[in-house]
Amino acid sequence: MKKSYQNIEDKRKDGSVWFNDLKRKRESGPKLQHKRYTEFGDSTKSVHAGQYDDQKTGALGTPIFQCSTFYLSEASYEAIEEGRGRDEMIYTRYGNPSQWSVQEKISSLENAESSIVFSSGMAAISSTLLAILDKGSHVVSSRDIYGGTYNFLYEDLDRYGMSVTFTSPTSIDEIEAAIQENTKVLYFEALTNPLLKIVPIERLVALGKKYNLRVIIDNTFLTPYNIKMLDLGVDLVINSATKYLNGHSDLIGGTVSGSRKLVDRIWPQLLKNGGSMDPHACFLLERSLKTFALRMRTHNSNALDLATYLENHPKIKKVYYPGLASHEQHELATTQLKGKYSGMISFEIEGGDAIAHTLLKTLKLPKEATSLGGVESLISLPYNTSQASLTKEQQKAIGINDGLIRLSVGVEDIADLIFDIEQALIKIFK
8 A cells, every 4th residue: 555755764763854954055066166057048058057267377168187186185184074075176086177067067957956977878877776775675667768777777676675667658657556665766768769758757756746756867868958857846867978968979978967965865876886977078078068059959950850751751650759740649748848859760661670771771871870869860770779688579568660760860951861861762662
């Protein structure tokens, strides 16, 4: 019998309060300079937020702080003694100016108090969940999540004395039915891979409040440009920075953003797991984010135009794209995403996987490669890439049919992308 839980985290068995008794106020950050640009739009934040301009040299832009350690000072020793090691430069695995700079830019875009960057998206996911959960905890998640996340939840949680139940990402009733007395976290992807199902975020957050659960959302497919999860009440938002945040297919990274209190819980887990992002990757990510909003506008626009073209082609059986009226959740997409439907498309081609493989070989512009979110269009078949770890039965159960193709639409001229797909389809079906 489930019941609503209230204030369990804030009170001990003897009635004393944990966090509410703390006298020291947590500040946003950590930061080099207070440069959030919170009153500005996403394009301005992308360019300016978090950037470190050196006051002594006048150098414009954040340099690469390629060092492993820093001089210790009285402030360093005091921070270590008081448990404030995250707020001082001590050791690059703990924090580095290059990390702090890009973390501030991400916090600004997410409207977050604090953010952490990781060496990969999976480092962000595993560190976050291990930090928030404890032995005996239960997670409710989605059958449609990324294969690496599915494997971590299904194979590894049991080793820590934890458990998971997988549900439909679109059914709040099924999600609620899966909640147990030991459930601690609702973990979902905002837009699923590869069928682009939409999680009803506001209803999920309401469910989290009802049962006093943490709501953690992987927002990689949508990014903070398309929807700001923390503004909707989500506790923590995760991104694979490898994808749209970086956008140039040249680094691996992950991010987590949320309240300073929760992110401070994740930071020690990051230290133990060893998943910190190196300074040079931080530099690349911070530089790439300067064009983030500019790129996302083009990704969104190109994807909508291309999805419309594909839906009207006689050799394409079905198109999955939230911006199309034919999408099963188009009404939710319209209200929740407000016209920003993402740069991802999935579609089924006549002839099944064999013809799908031929299409990939015939195209000239989209590159046949895994991953997504780069400036170049990337195309792949989910059955042998992102969902390859699932059995055929599991793939069919979540809707991965023969001939399903996933297309990450880049920022090329849309007329050229449409022309290229048209010429490929003509060759295949002549």
